Amino acid sequence: MTEVLSIERASLDQLASLLLERAGLKITPDGYYGLRLALHARMPALGIADAAEYVGRLKQRAGEHELRSLIPLVTVGKTEFFRDTRQFLAFEKTVFPQVLAKARQEMRQAKLWSAGCATGEEPYSLAMVGLEYAANAASLDVWATDLNPAAVDNAQRGYFPARRLVGVSEERIERFFKPVDGGYQVNPEVRSLIRFEGQNLAAPVWPQVTARSLDVIFCRNVIIYFDQPTIIGVMERFFEVLRPGGWLFLGYSESLFKISTRFEMVEVGGTFAYQRPTGTFRATPAALLSPRPSSPPRSATDVETALRQLKRQQAAPLPAPPPVTTPTPAAGLPPAPSKPQPKRTPVERLAEVIDAIERGDFPKALRSARRLVDDEPEDLAARLTLGNVHALMGNVDEAREAYRQALSREPLCVEARLYLALAAMQGGQLDEARTELTRGLFLEPSLAIGHYLLGQVNEQLKDKDSALRAYRNAINQRKQPWHDLIGHFPDLPRSNEAVAQAAQFRLAALSER
Ligand SMILES: C[S@@+](CC[C@H](N)C(=O)[O-])C[C@H]1O[C@@H](n2cnc3c(N)ncnc32)[C@H](O)[C@@H]1O
Missing domain, CATH: 3.40.50.150 (Vaccinia Virus protein VP39)
Structure with a gap:
């Protein structure tokens, strides 16, 4: 046990702030004994005898894997009686x-x-x-x-x-x-x-x-x-x-x-x-009992193509009116059947929702998004976009519900975390926003927009050091490939360069204070 106790405090402080930043885990000095035990379990697994070296290893990019092994050992505090x-x-x-x-x-x-x-x-x-x-x-x-x-x-x-x-x-x-x-x-x-x-x-x-x-x-x-x-x-x-x-x-x-x-x-x-299925002894089956086969994830490019197509159709001159010489149907003959409308694909329907959002027609966006989600319950992009329409209309609770539904289908959905954070920011729940962002960043550490928003939240929480660190992290993602976000949210920057510039600006403003 002396070995456990001999781990220096500075390494524990560093580890605690790393866990907060990467996984949203808040470990106060009261919980340092648990950290010591976790280090004691993990360091030998990597053949490391010095805690500072172990923390240094975690901070490297390759440390992500080890972090996943460490986290279960330090999450014990997160439970409660009759939870949920x-x-x-x-x-x-x-x-x-x-x-x-x-x-x-x-x-x-x-x-x-x-x-x-x-x-x-x-x-x-x-x-x-x-x-x-x-x-x-x-x-x-x-x-x-x-x-x-x-x-x-x-x-x-x-x-x-x-x-x-x-x-x-x-x-x-x-x-x-x-x-x-x-x-x-x-x-x-x-x-x-x-x-x-x-x-x-x-x-x-x-x-x-x-x-x-x-x-x-x-x-x-x-x-x-x-x-x-x-x-x-x-x-x-x-x-x-x-x-x-x-x-x-x-x-x-x-x-x-x-x-x-x-x-x-x-x-x-x-x-x-x-x-586990059985022929008998069943509670009420839910609508979700036999989930549809999941639709392929919508790539942002698919949706953008459909959106461009839609805009072209809207911009095109109106088709010429039919020639006036059209004969009236002969008496006794049934009227010509109307031409069946081609069935629109989910991608096209989502493009319509996005178009309505961009035109500021939120009621229409909401109607179309709801219908799309009803028809395609497993379509993550549709569900997240529905949440975003709610958020834009100020229906924060409905927005959150849509994101949670997305998470229940895809627990590792980074976008749901990001949008939950935006909804929390909108509602002034900054601690919750920080938690969601750190969770999202744990899943996708190169998500520049996540770092940037985390900087904003930390700034509002008057945690200047963490805000500076988050903005620097956002800037550091400049050269990383852009992560296309599933689900449409207007006015979010659409390149790492744009995020880096915004972060640079905030960093300069904050450093001057
Ligand atoms: C967040 S707690 C959840 C506690 C409780 N189930 C609840 O929901 O309140 C997660 C627990 O999972 C444990 N855990 C993580 N990885 C595990 C594994 N591979 N085998 C068994 N337990 C594990 C952790 O030690 C931790 O106590």
Whole structure:
């Protein structure tokens, strides 16, 4: 442990600011012990003995990969009891009663797994719900696992400072906790339902889990840190270990879009969960149950071509009127059928939406964008553009909803992060804007416009150093290839050079102050 403690403070400060900048993770000195543990785990993996050298390695471009390995080790703070109320209510009111009833009928335990349980708030919440349905250790087993041994230790202890109980009702605190040393200790009754263990979800085999043995898996806010092949592997294994009819809950911005088609997406209590299919025992299928095959992503060039075409049509002289000699239909003959309108492609329809936006005809843009999204629910560009129309009309909540829908289909969608940040800036929620931008930049570090907007947010937050750093980052992207943004938002700069110039201007103005 002395080795852990010997890591210098300066390296931890640097690491904390790097994590804030790249991943939006706020780690205050209170959380430095967790950073030390994470460094202690990762440095030997790279054969590095000096923390300053490790942080230097992370800052390099090639450090991105290592950052992805480090982040899961330092994200343990991000959890809470009954996190995502709607999802928990769906579990509590619909899924769990069915699962427990079925297990009782089959005279076996109901088995739940909190995969990536962090400091335990999630499995304890599950166990509390279980007790409210009169489950006990004979009828319910909650398995809670995490990669981070420090988190598992904490979880096992079951002691939480008072501030961590936000979101737990008075009745539940009264029933399930005992006040201890200014905080709260979980009662043995709750603790007795849970088995805590260290476990790496990314490992190719999980020897501790039997096929078709689990009723519900909660794996929320974990896979966001994995790359696609890892997510696919984990989902395959989740599928195998779930019973037919078993449930999988992911985090609100995580989805199986382009990951797995084996699960069914099911609407339950106003939220979505995944279910291993079975002939019986199903909740209400959602409209999204059988998603259409995803439409190919719209490249900006496709849409621009369609837009140019549309403009040419609009600018072209009106076609000559039909000759006046057209004979009237002979009596008794049916009128000539009207010429069928050629079906417009989604790209052409999106071009029309963009055209309406550019002409400032937002009501028309909104109508067309809505129709397009209804017809093409998997079209990311259409959905993001719908959000942008809402944002332009000042409907911030609707805009956010559209971006979140985009994220639920494509969790790694950088544009959704960028537009969410713009909506947050519009609503004056600067901390949220900063978080979204740092998340977007973590996914796409060369996104010049993201750095530039982050500079603006930091400036408004009076964080001058971070603003300067963000503007410099924006300027440094000058030579990087331009990232075409999916979804149309007017008046955003359209080249790295234009962004760099704007950033240069802000940098000069800020440096003078
Ligand atoms: C943000 S927390 C989520 C906690 C909880 N599921 C929730 O939603 O509140 C993510 C957790 O995933 C864990 N984790 C990350 N990678 C993991 C892996 N490969 N195997 C197991 N756990 C992992 C981290 O240690 C961290 O505790």
